[in-house]
Amino acid sequence: MKAVGWLAAMLGVVVVLAGIGLILLLYTPIPFGDQIDFFRRFYEVGGWQGFGVAELYARHNEHRLVVPRLWFLADLAWFDGRQILTIGAILVSATLHAVILALLFRGLGHRGPVVAVFLLVALGAMLSPAQWENLIWGFQVQFIQVWLFATLAFALVAWAPAAKRYATICGAAILLALLAGLASTYSMANGLLVWPLLLLLAWWRRLPGWAVAAVAVLGGAVVAVEVIGFTVHTGHGDPSDTISQPAGLLRYAARYLTSGVSAIGTSGQEILGGLLMAYALVMGLCALVWRDRFRPAHAALLAVAGFIIGAALMTALGRLPFGLGQANSSRYATPSLVFLLAVSALLLHQLLAFDRRRWVATAAAFGALLLLVPGLVDGVKPVFRLIDQRDARRHTIAAFLAGGYRPHTLKAIYPLWPRNAHYVLKNLSREGKGPFAVLDDYRPSVDHGGSVPLPGKACPGQVVEAREDPVDGLVAMGWVAAGVGARPDWVLATDRRDEVVAWGMAVVARGAGGPDDAGWKFEALGPWAGRSVGPLNVIAALADGTRCRIVTDVPPAPPRFVATVETIIGPAVREPWRVVEGQADPAGVGTTPPRADDALAIGTFGQADTHLMAEVMIAPPPSPAILALPIRTGDYPLGVRVDLTEADGGVVIDSHVFGRPSAPGWNWLLLRGPTGWRGGDTDLRLRVSSPGPQPWRAIAVGRPVWIPVDQDG
Incomplete structure (x- = not known):
């Protein structure tokens, strides 16, 4: 025995x-899942001044989480919600x-x-x-x-x-x-x-x-x-x-x-x-x-x-x-x-x-x-899977600090509604709570605007996408190979003046296809500088304090959005916008469109229901051109999309699904079509849609125009 x-x-x-x-x-210390719901409610009612007995007693699914909410409040008060x-x-x-x-x-x-x-x-x-x-x-x-x-x-x-x-x-x-x-x-x-x-x-x-x-x-x-x-919670079985x-x-x-x-x-x-x-x-x-x-x-x-x-x-x-x-x-x-x-x-x-x-x-x-x-x-x-989830949440906070609202990264902490997660992170950031109480864990020692000379040491890797525009800001995505040693702490993107314009974490394993496929994916993010900052140098910052260059002189891809349109080949529409579903009118544009004489602008801003589907017929361009659509979205354009198709055959020429908003103002969405597309003599259909009905899904559009293919905005 x-x-x-x-x-x-x-x-x-x-x-x-x-x-x-x-x-x-x-x-x-990063909140995720149902914690996001707690913090959202806490801030919606005004924080400590508004969170009272009713909020403590409110149902969460079928539960009354009175005792747990007291723990959450105590953790927020005494340990910054970490x-x-x-x-x-x-x-x-x-x-x-x-x-x-x-x-x-x-x-x-x-x-x-x-x-x-x-x-x-x-x-x-x-x-x-x-x-x-x-x-x-x-x-x-x-x-x-x-x-x-x-x-x-x-x-x-x-x-x-x-x-x-x-x-x-x-x-x-x-x-x-x-x-x-x-x-x-x-x-x-x-x-x-x-x-x-x-x-x-x-x-x-x-x-x-x-x-x-x-x-x-x-x-x-x-x-x-x-x-x-008692009522059955939506989505659960009925006893x-x-x-x-x-x-x-x-x-x-x-x-x-x-x-x-x-x-x-x-x-x-x-x-x-x-x-x-x-x-x-x-x-x-x-x-x-x-x-x-x-x-x-x-x-x-x-x-x-x-x-x-x-x-x-x-x-x-x-x-x-x-x-x-x-x-x-x-x-x-x-x-x-x-x-x-x-x-x-x-x-x-x-x-x-x-x-x-x-x-x-x-x-x-x-x-x-x-x-x-x-x-x-x-x-x-499940340890390795859980480590990946932990690192993805760390990347969410780093992406928020580096590039603001990035809905695809927010899925790691709240898969359903990125708006809710962003709302919570904004409030926690403002008060220095949660992960923002330990900021140094989620940003590099050199932030945006800091100077980082190009290191002489090279490390294997590649940039698979680099872009910059007024809506998406600056994005550089790629991978760094395992040959560099331990996983890099940070990946920095610098401009021609060696100033940091974007940064991010290398947190996701690249793949499992053998030694040649080993390494880590990265996504470096930064705000729109109001000008083009390319070409970019991309640098890995290693855990031992050293740096190595991944790739140099990376030109950003042609922008998806531009703030202004200077040269217009000609108007693109044969008729005004036709509302297929929902309601939209000139009063719903919210602010003045980019072209003050735009008599076709309609929108759903200020309406009780922002659901909309509208379309307009597009005349073919007189010469190879890009279709530029003036557009404005609400703060969280979840499900908002634009599609350019052939009028009769329905073949999709180009489309865009919004992630980040164009708010607070207007921008021009550039629809280029497939590689080598130069227009033709076939009429096109341009359709915009928003599922609504929330105000943060509002959209407004103006008169589309044709611009030269070499115009960068």
């Missing part, structure tokens, strides 16, 4: 170190949870080394890399604490003395249990399941009537308030539909309960999960029938197991339409491991009652290995 104990203890320590190492490796407090709370909460479970195991009557070993195994499970999403992301503090507070509530009721002479201690324990129950409920919606189990546990313990009544009254009130008026799929619900729950050991395979999960659910149910029934044969710690551990089984079924009701595979999400590894620990404590207690020590030792060793090793494997497998 000693050897088994040492093995389990050392394995627990290894897993703890792996979990902490994962946190240190992947930590970032996730230091929230991730610290995750670490402390996981540790406390392991301690409480170990104390409950001790409450079964065990003492000495076996309790210490159980504690180390519990620490390993609570910090297992299998739950990496809940460990490295401060927003997930609620996914750690909802289970902690539930376990604490059950433990406090189990420890509350029922004798009258200890009424004061009992009252304190019940009060703390009620507070823990509230904290669980207002960490996540799963916490509502605390109350029926807490009431059953108080009755089972034969606690004084006032204690049982207190649990019943408070729990009933909370459940009634939260259940009345009234999924309840008719009992087999699917049970399979989902079985996988959910064993997601912390998902390396055993889905079939193994369903078998193991089903057996453990049945075991917990049988033990619970036995505890109700033969109450005097069970200790309070038995009841508390069964309540923990029952709570998580209920949460698994509740989750299945809403998530089953997403597929059974969703039950193995990393976030569900936390409740899975809590469930497995609670059931393991009960099983180990029964095993230790046997006299066959070798058989008991073998079973205990197998249990420890099953509990910890699969989670370690599952947590290590």
